[in-house]
Amino acid sequence: MKNKLFCLYTGLVCFMLIFAIFAPYIVPQDPFYSDIASSLQEPSAQHWFGTDKLGRDVFSRLLYGMRLSLFTAITIVFCIASIGSIMGAIAGYFGGKIEQVIMRLVDIMLAFPGIVLAIAIAGILGGSIGNAILALTIVGWAKYARMARSVTLKVCNEDYIAAAKVQGGTTFNIIKRHIFPNVLPLVVVTGAMDLGVMMVEVAGLSFLGFGAQPPTPEWGLMINDGRQYLQSSPYLMMFPGLAIFIVVSIFNLWSDALRDKMDPRQ
């Protein structure tokens, strides 16, 4: 049962990835093409999800938004997971002053809500998707560093590390061959769970104006656009919101199933 569910969710995730990759070939209309004459139209056969204030096709923009959203979330998670686990492994392996410095930094980052700092960073640097990725990376890596360090500390006491050292294994090789494989499963599971979180946070930053800028088709931005037409055209904020909700739900289901699969104790 567990396995079947996991396969189902993995299938759904792959399905979304395919949609995102091939979005340019699927969309019925260019997401940037605006036709003022047909602005703010209700959903119809021609425009499945209606058109926005500039007469752009909302469905096409949503698909492109998914592309961007998946791309940014995967990029951020890849960055924070790799930076975090490298820092954590270094701290755990070398100990001493290096560990002190890295772990104090981690303590600072974990001591207060990261989103406050992310808003400040992305806002001050100026709204763009790149800066949003940078901001969320700066505040996000610490959790992984703490995790990687604790695994590394545990592994370092094992006999095979001592054996590798005696045999003259280089530090780089020991970390690569023995420590990383131990750190990896935990990092992968946590990273999978962070994908949904990051999608929501990027959309949130864009919603506030500190992420993607118009005319980029981005979900948070589209919701913010729709906010002004809440009374007359509520579908403008309904569809992008639903899109985030569904995609994040699928990612959360998938990562929960992945965690259960990797950790049978749960």
Add this chain to the structure above:
Amino acid sequence: MKKRILHRVLQFIVTLIGATFLTFCLTYIAPGDPAATILETAEIQVSQELLDQTRHEMGLDKPFLLQYTSWVGGAITGDLGMSYSAKKPVVDKLMESLPGTAMLAIIASIFMLLISVPGGVISAMYRNKAPDHILRLFSFFAVSMPTFWLGLLLLYIFGVKLHLFTIGTAHVSVETAVLPAATLALAMTGKYVRQIRLIVLEEMQKDYVIGARARGMKEIDIMYRHIIPNAILPLITLFGTFIGWLFGGVAVVEMIFAWPGLGRMAVNAIAMRDYPLIEGFVLWAALAYMVINFLVDLSYGYLDPRLRKGGKA
């Protein structure tokens, strides 16, 4: 105990310096010149001479580290500088926005407690039965829902469709706080129902529960007399994190409901490149979060006699 407090205060200081220094670095390397922005918004013809003069008045011509240390010096005495956009002390601006955020935080916490504590307890009591499944489904959806979309949905349903609340009133009152507070509470209940369920389930496995059952105690009494009092510490920790987060002002929710709080103030400050105000906001958000969580830690000793005895838990 004293040593522990000292250690925490030291950590506070390091964290505050770290966070504000990072923000300061960013304002320094960020594109755009605040002096030019101010002159432009005042619709003054910008000449190089005037620009230099303004920069001098604002202290922007000093070396970077000197700017930061003089800011820290001011911060220690409670002077966070002048807000560029409002021409008022930053502390005054923060104090203006604090009541709104505080009110929202208190009402949201009450909502959150009212939903998630019974939710988590019921979910645990009826483990793997219908109520548990329903609550878990609900919390799953709540977790995946972006806060700002939830806020807009509530605004649409209760404001536009049902006309229960007026939209876009910026004054602070209990009535206008209901929707934004409900948004914040609902957004977090998903996570908290799950965690409270886990805490209670863990407590239900302990030996004293089996003992109470063997003595023929009613399940409901076991829950209220034994399990919940024992589960209160982790509950309070969760609660502290929630309140600490709220006191920093949740920007998206305050923006949607045009709520005059710290989050909205911060977003506006960023848009205006009002660096001292942003700096003050980051300082406040970090401080509020840490102090609240520290108070939670301290409360352990009073709430749980077991932790009091040794004095070094």
